[in-house]
Amino acid sequence: MECRDKSLDKLYKRRSKIDIPEYQREKVWSLEKKRKFIDTILKGWHVPKLYFRSMDPEDQSFECVDGQQRLNAVFEFYEGKISLPVGSEKLYGGLTYDTLKTSYSDTFDDYCFQIEEIEDASDQELEELFLRLQLGTPLNTAEKLNAIGGELRGYIKELADxxxxxxxxxVKNTRFAHFVICCRFFYLEIFKVPNKLRQEELEKMLSDNKKFSRNSSAAKKVKLILGFLYEVFxxxxxxxxxxxxxxxxxxxxxxFKDIKSLNSKVDVFRVFxxxxxxALQAEVEKGSRAKDRDLIAYQDAISRNTDSREAINTRQRILLKYLAQQMPDIFRLLEIPVSERAIIIDEFVDSFKESIxxxxxxxxxxHGTQKIKYTNEIxxxxxxxxxxxxDEADFGNMIDSLYKLLYEGSGNGVRLLNSNNEVLDxxxxxxLDLRHDIEHSKSHDIRxxxxxxxxxxFxxxxxxxxxxxxxxxxxxxxFSIYSKIADFLNTEKG
Structure with a gap:
């Protein structure tokens, strides 16, 4: 092991390179405990060292063996999700990171965690280390899943190779890591709508499917997707x-409804x-200067409650929104639950407002004036x-609303719809089809x-x-129109 000092601002910028292993406890600190920990740092007091396992020295990626809650408290303070107790502003100038006196924000940024970097440790050695660090706290390890017998467990173990x-x-195959990831794939296929992908859910899935057919639709689909993802990555x-x-x-x-049809799109997905x-890594490295709402939300859904239904769906919606900008016809190829469709639409419209x-x-x-004025009608x-x-009525209302927003939104003679853009046309x-009678036009114009x-x-x-x-x-x-509008507005932002 080698001990290194790492400043908090550098750890925050590199947070996407820090993974949390399966055996970390799910219990989270209370708000009061997080506040006290931040106060400890601002006072410059000593905190226990963290333990990282080096996963890829060249890429500088790590697995956090011990210290998840301390890291999360720091990250949440940077992001304004936790604040100091009322009254602390008298000393520090503010209750959040952004409102601290410069001297204290600098102190926070420069504070260093002592980190023991572990290399070439066996699974058994890591487990013993974690047990000793946690003073005997029971573990939820991947070994528990691997110990469950049955046909599904056997098939997953084969696919993990x-x-x-x-x-x-x-991701190295330490502590049955590949086996657990593959368990999660099967959970998504068997239950369709993701619930928590945590230990107890996976254990129940394996226990309930000790009789399992390798010719089932779930088995075939997982294997098919693994083949496609291999070609992509x-x-x-x-x-x-x-x-x-x-x-x-x-x-x-x-x-996607037809996985085999994606074989012709390997290059598209590789680029995507x-x-x-x-882009995600670049945004994360901006630290507190990060501005992209979707990328920040995606990273947050990785850093905290990673395996919750909400976090999984948040990451999924953001990936879909980004993919739609490269594949405008994507929604013809997908099967998305109605509940998720409504949330994606809502987020699209919110992104329109932010862009505008x-x-x-x-x-x-x-020019001294706004390009799109938010009137009561808009x-x-x-x-x-x-x-x-x-239905047709909903569609007509949607098109009217888009026309008002993108064409009638300005009172200054400036028209977004005058832009040379496909979706606006x-x-x-x-x-024209909904609100105008083209039969009164000249015959060649009608055609x-x-x-x-x-x-x-079409x-x-x-x-x-x-x-x-x-x-x-x-x-x-x-979906398709909204994804194209989002792409257009991003371009208009300049």
Whole structure:
């Protein structure tokens, strides 16, 4: 072992490189205990050392053997999720990191944890170390899962030796790590909607499926997805050094209706995952200067309550939103629960508002006025846009609201819809079909407009007329339009 000092600000910027192993306790500190710990740091007092296991010296990724709660308290203080007790501001200048006196924020940033870095330790040695550090606290180890007999356990153990685990991820197979990850894959397939992916749920799944067919749909699908993910990540295994990211990548692919059809899109997914995780790492390293709401939320869903249903779905929704910007037709290929669809739509509309605020801020600085004014009519439109559409009436209201937001939003003669952008042109085509009688146009114009409207519907749904759409088509249409609008507004932000 080698002892090193690491400052808190550097640990925070590198938090995506610190993984929490299976045997860490699920118990979390109370708010009062977190506050006292932060106060201890600000006073410069000594705290016990942390223990990290070196996973990849070149990549500088680690497994936190002991010290998860101390790290989480520090990270939450940086992010404004916990504050000091009322009255502390008299000494420190404020109750949160952002309001501390500069001298105290510098003290916090520069405070160093002593970290014992462990290399080449066996599983047995690590378990003994953790037991001694925790003074005999019972462990929830991966060994417990491995000890459960049955056909499902046997099949998972075989798949844990798949090339994906051996050659396409950066997580070493210590303490049956690959076996546990594969257990989580099967849990997602067997139960469809993710619940907590923690020890007790996985134990129950294995116990309840001691009789299991290798020819079942779940068995075939997991093996198929492992093959696809191997092709995607085999050339860049260091992208996946975190168990939560591995589970999220699997879950994303599992939502597709036809996994085999994705074989022609390996390069698309390879680029997508590389771009996403690179952007995530860059945002994390900004520390307290990070601004991207989605990437911050994604990282937060990794750092805390990693295996909860809420965290899993949060990561999933964010991955879907980013993927939709590279694959606008993605929602035609997916099976997403209705409850999750509604949340994704809600988040899309919130992202529209955030983008428009920044567009207005930049435009105001240059021209002295806003580009899109939030009138009462537009605020009402905002509420309509958050509704999950299922029929022609909903669709018409959505298109009217988008038109008001992106075209009638400005009182200054500035029109976003004048921009040369495909989705904005599509909105005008839909509105033309819904709100204007093109039969009164000249014959050649009628044919031209009708063909354009038909092509627009087909592009989004595979059907050529509004009258042919069913409730699922309307949902796909809404997702696809929103993903394109999000991409357009991101471009407009400059």
């Amino acid at each position: 798949h090339s994906f685990f051996k050659d396409a991820i950066g 085999k050339e860049n295994s260091k992208l996946l050094t975190n168990r939560a990211n591995i589970v999220s990548c699997y879950y994303l692919i599992s939502l 995952f590389f771009d996403f995780f690179t 605020l920044l567009i207005n801020k930049n435009y105001l600085a240059k 605020i009402a439109a905002d509420k309509i846009l958050k509704k999950l559409i299922t 599509d909105i005008k085509s839909f509105r 031209k407009k009708s063909r354009k409207i038909s092509d627009t519907y 592009k989004y749904t595979g059907k050529k007329a509004l009258s042919l759409l069913d409730s699922n088509d309307f949902s796909i249409l809404q």
